[in-house]
Amino acid sequence: xxxxxQSPSNKVTEKGKDVELRCDPISGxxxxxxxxxxxxxxxxxxxxxxxxxxxxxxxxxxxxxxxERTGGSVSTLTIQRTQQExxxxxxxxxxxxxxxxxxxxxxxxxxTVL
Amino acid sequence: xxxxxxPSEVTAVEGAIVQINCTYQTSGFYGLSWYQQHDGGxxxxxxxxxxxxxxxxxRFSSFLSRSDSYGYLLLQELQMKDSASYFCxxxxxxxxxxxxxxxxxxxxx
Numbered sequence: 001x002x003x004x005x006q007s008p009s010n011k012v013t014e015k016g017k018d019v020e021l022r023c024d025p026i027s028g029x030x031x032x033x034x035x036x037x038x039x040x041x042x043x044x045x046x047x048x049x050x051x052x053x054x055x056x057x058x059x060x061x062x063x064x065x066x067x068e069r070t071g072g073s074v075s076t077l078t079i080q081r082t083q084q085e086x087x088x089x090x091x092x093x094x095x096x097x098x099x100x101x102x103x104x105x106x107x108x109x110x111x112t113v114l
Numbered sequence: 115x116x117x118x119x120x121p122s123e124v125t126a127v128e129g130a131i132v133q134i135n136c137t138y139q140t141s142g143f144y145g146l147s148w149y150q151q152h153d154g155g156x157x158x159x160x161x162x163x164x165x166x167x168x169x170x171x172x173r174f175s176s177f178l179s180r181s182d183s184y185g186y187l188l189l190q191e192l193q194m195k196d197s198a199s200y201f202c203x204x205x206x207x208x209x210x211x212x213x214x215x216x217x218x219x220x221x222x223x
Contacts, residue, residue, distance in 0.1 A: 031209055042215035043157070043201065056210050066219070091156060093211075100209055101147050105156035 004106035006092050012112045013082055020108045021077040023092030031100065033076050034067060035082070035091045037108075045093065049075060082113045116143070118202050120182035125220040126192055134187045134217045136202035143204035146178050146185040151216070152198045159201075160187070189219075197221045 005024045006014040013019050025032050034046040045059040049069040062068070064082075069075040079086055089110050118138045122200050124130035136146065145164040149157040163178035163185060175188040189196055199216040206212070 031210060043213040045210070045212055048210060050209060055208055088156070093157075100211075101145055101162040101205055102159045103147075103149075103211065104155075105158070105205075107156050 004074065004092055004104050005050055006090075006106035006109050008109060009107065010110045011113075012114065015084060016081050016082045016113050018078065019082055021079075021090050021111070023075045023077070023093075023094075023106060025073060025075070025094035026096075026104055027073075028096065029094035029104070030097045031070065031095045032069060033093045033095075033103065034075070034077050035093065036061075036088045037091060038088045048089075056061070079111075082111075084113045087111055087113045116204070116206060116212050118204060118212060120200075120202055120214040120217045122215070123206075123218045125222065126189075128192055128194060130192050131188065131190045132165065132192060134189075134200050134202075136185045136214055138183050138185075138202075138204055142207045144207065145205065146176070147203045147211075148174075148176050148187045149199050149201045149203060149206070151201065154208050157201060158173075172193070190193065192221050194221055194223065 007022045013098045034047040035043040037043050047057050047067050051072045052069050064080045067077045076093050089108040091108045120136050147162045148160040160175040163176050168177045173190045178185040184187040199218050201216045204212045
């Protein structure tokens with residue numbers, strides 16, 4: 001596809017389970033960002049990648065959160081031992097190297113932790 | 115630290131003009147971007163100001179004053195479909211992009 005895609009679109013899990021969220025960027029986009037958005041709230045920065053490297057992991061809420069990117073393409077965000085406060089929409093965005101100020105967002109993954 | 119401040123809500127009348135302000139506290143932001151997000155949707159890019167001054171794109175304009183660490187988004191000839199949340203965002207020298215908390219725009223008929 002031409003846009004950023006994310007999977008799954010919805011995920012319902014039980015407290016304590018691990019979840020993995022996936023982001024497929026626009027082909028050739030070098031930078032990839034993960035954000036979290038709770039209902040009616042702003043975008044909380046989690047982590048971003050330049051290629052496969054993550055220069056800034058300061059936004060990850062706890063050590064239960066981790067992310068990786070392979071081949072400068074697909075990225076996965078993993079949340080271990082999920083808690084109810086992890087419930088939110090997780091958004092992925094990518095940018096082209098020549099236009100870092102325009103982000104293209106995926107549709108998001110809505111995570112619900114019961 | 116880096117942060118961007120926006121009003122949480124703004125209300126305007128259909129057909130009118132509305133301005134959404136954004137102030138930021140940081141050094142080294144490379145310009146200001148604006149995004150629109152409808153309920154249940156993902157943010158979409160509206161505009162970017164790298165330099166001081168006004169950028170116009172149709173009914174939407176965006177302004178930046180780097181010396182004042184201030185910018186705004188101006189929406190003209192408001193339509194009901196403009197009801198959404200609007201976010202300002204700044205990119206630092208390390209390409210980290212930070213968003214404001216967003217401004218909810220309510221449009222009255």
